[in-house]
Amino acid sequence: MLVLRREVAMANSVTDKPPSHAGNYSEMELQNQRLESDRNIPDPSMKGKINRLLWHGGSVGDAWFSAASNQVAQVLLTLPTSFAQLGYGSGVAFQVFYGIVGCWACYMISWLYMEYRIRKEREGHNFKNHIIQVKSSTSTLSKLRISNNTFLINDHINKREWTYIFGAVSMLTIFIPSFKNYRIWSFFGLIMITYTAWYMTIASIIYGQTSGVTHNGPVSRVLYFTGATNILYTFGSHAVTVNFVLSLTEAQREKRPSNFLITIAREIMHAMYKPSKFKYVFLLATLYVFTLTIPSAVAVYWAFGDTLLTHANALSLLPRSAARDVAVVLMLIHQFITVGFAVTPLYIMWEKMLGVHRSSRAWVVRALCRAPVMVPIWFFAIAFPFFGPINSMVGALLVTFTVYIIPCVAHMAFYRSAASRQSSVEKPPRFLPSWTAVYGGNIVLCVWILVVGLGFGGWASVTNFIKQIETFGIFAECYQCPVKSVHSVANVSYHT
Numbered sequence: 001m002l003v004l005r006r007e008v009a010m011a012n013s014v015t016d017k018p019p020s021h022a023g024n025y026s027e028m029e030l031q032n033q034r035l036e037s038d039r040n041i042p043d044p045s046m047k048g049k050i051n052r053l054l055w056h057g058g059s060v061g062d063a064w065f066s067a068a069s070n071q072v073a074q075v076l077l078t079l080p081t082s083f084a085q086l087g088y089g090s091g092v093a094f095q096v097f098y099g100i101v102g103c104w105a106c107y108m109i110s111w112l113y114m115e116y117r118i119r120k121e122r123e124g125h126n127f128k129n130h131i132i133q134v135k136s137s138t139s140t141l142s143k144l145r146i147s148n149n150t151f152l153i154n155d156h157i158n159k160r161e162w163t164y165i166f167g168a169v170s171m172l173t174i175f176i177p178s179f180k181n182y183r184i185w186s187f188f189g190l191i192m193i194t195y196t197a198w199y200m201t202i203a204s205i206i207y208g209q210t211s212g213v214t215h216n217g218p219v220s221r222v223l224y225f226t227g228a229t230n231i232l233y234t235f236g237s238h239a240v241t242v243n244f245v246l247s248l249t250e251a252q253r254e255k256r257p258s259n260f261l262i263t264i265a266r267e268i269m270h271a272m273y274k275p276s277k278f279k280y281v282f283l284l285a286t287l288y289v290f291t292l293t294i295p296s297a298v299a300v301y302w303a304f305g306d307t308l309l310t311h312a313n314a315l316s317l318l319p320r321s322a323a324r325d326v327a328v329v330l331m332l333i334h335q336f337i338t339v340g341f342a343v344t345p346l347y348i349m350w351e352k353m354l355g356v357h358r359s360s361r362a363w364v365v366r367a368l369c370r371a372p373v374m375v376p377i378w379f380f381a382i383a384f385p386f387f388g389p390i391n392s393m394v395g396a397l398l399v400t401f402t403v404y405i406i407p408c409v410a411h412m413a414f415y416r417s418a419a420s421r422q423s424s425v426e427k428p429p430r431f432l433p434s435w436t437a438v439y440g441g442n443i444v445l446c447v448w449i450l451v452v453g454l455g456f457g458g459w460a461s462v463t464n465f466i467k468q469i470e471t472f473g474i475f476a477e478c479y480q481c482p483v484k485s486v487h488s489v490a491n492v493s494y495h496t
Helices: 025-039 046-054 060-071 079-086 088-122 137-144 147-153 159-175 183-207 221-234 237-241 275-310 322-354 363-383 389-414 418-422 435-472 484-495
Strands: 003-010 242-250 259-266
Touching (some): 079 088, 079 221, 079 275, 088 275, 147 322, 183 275
Antiparallel strands (some): 242 259
């Protein structure tokens, strides 16, 4: 999830003068070009050429690869189950709806980031080495659920033991300094999820429907809103690349309302050279993701129907083959990469708390200081291996606020005065040509997310999560493994 940091800065004085215009996009992008020219002096050697090709990202294309590859990961494998919980119509409708809502929330973030960055650059702030801290905390737990995939390749070891192994492997991320060079991983990450999505689609069509398949979704209100919340979580992945910084400026010695400066920093692992284009990049990335998530979810649900209610990982239902094993391996690699990028911001924050982040200590010391961060994540992944239900609960209780509500509320708070709206670096879009319409859209979104996402979604996902604990227990040895006793109990759990 997102890192929300509040910094309270006391201003020397506050005047009633309207703020000056923050600047414009061209100023910022010209500065980016100058910084890039200073930083990337071409290295004529073969090593330099390879580095420029593989590592030096920041273009619009790099941003699109990053946004698209980070939009879905293991959640891709749980979307067919969401369709079994929702039915065809609601499944497609919620994907499109939450995709649009996610783009709007991302647009609000980008808008505020542009305001923040242009103002800071006019003050002389240098963004040359600017890196945004990204998501952390509970969502990282879901990254250790890949024991569900490894079990498909080798079922001689149960899922809990696979979690032990992968948790140990994930400890190696303490030796990764940062994530500022992401070009090659974004490219391969997109290939991995694209292959897996289309494998699921094509394989489901080729193998056809299973004998006696039924499509009764939705079967209960709990499952309906659980499925909807999992989709909300899916399209809240722009949390991957967002850092919220709330700066509160108060007047000294004056009893007048505080002047809130809410600045939202947006970055795709590394600063874009043309960040003003990101709102379009994210929209195009979401449209591409639709071509992966909707066909695969529809096809798998068509083939296996209500059986998906007891199989949160869609790959577990497809017959074992070389093509399926390739999909499993690719998702394992993709997930290991995302674990590293998800937990690195926590490492950096922890280092800063301990005072070793920029010290002259040996790198081994910094790595050892990072170890306590991964251990509790590893522990919770072993304790609650509920692949699928954990996504819905995180989506309802955390993503609703940090990804959807906070950006919209922040936008309304910052531009609440006429002076702020007049000096805004960006104006309302053509399809909502007035500030009143923008405010209306933000209010409708916040109310919907609060009522449907947090309210009904929170109730359903927590209820379902508790049922998983009652059915499988904490520290389950093999969650949803194809054992008759476990399978039959799972059916009772899901349909009550």
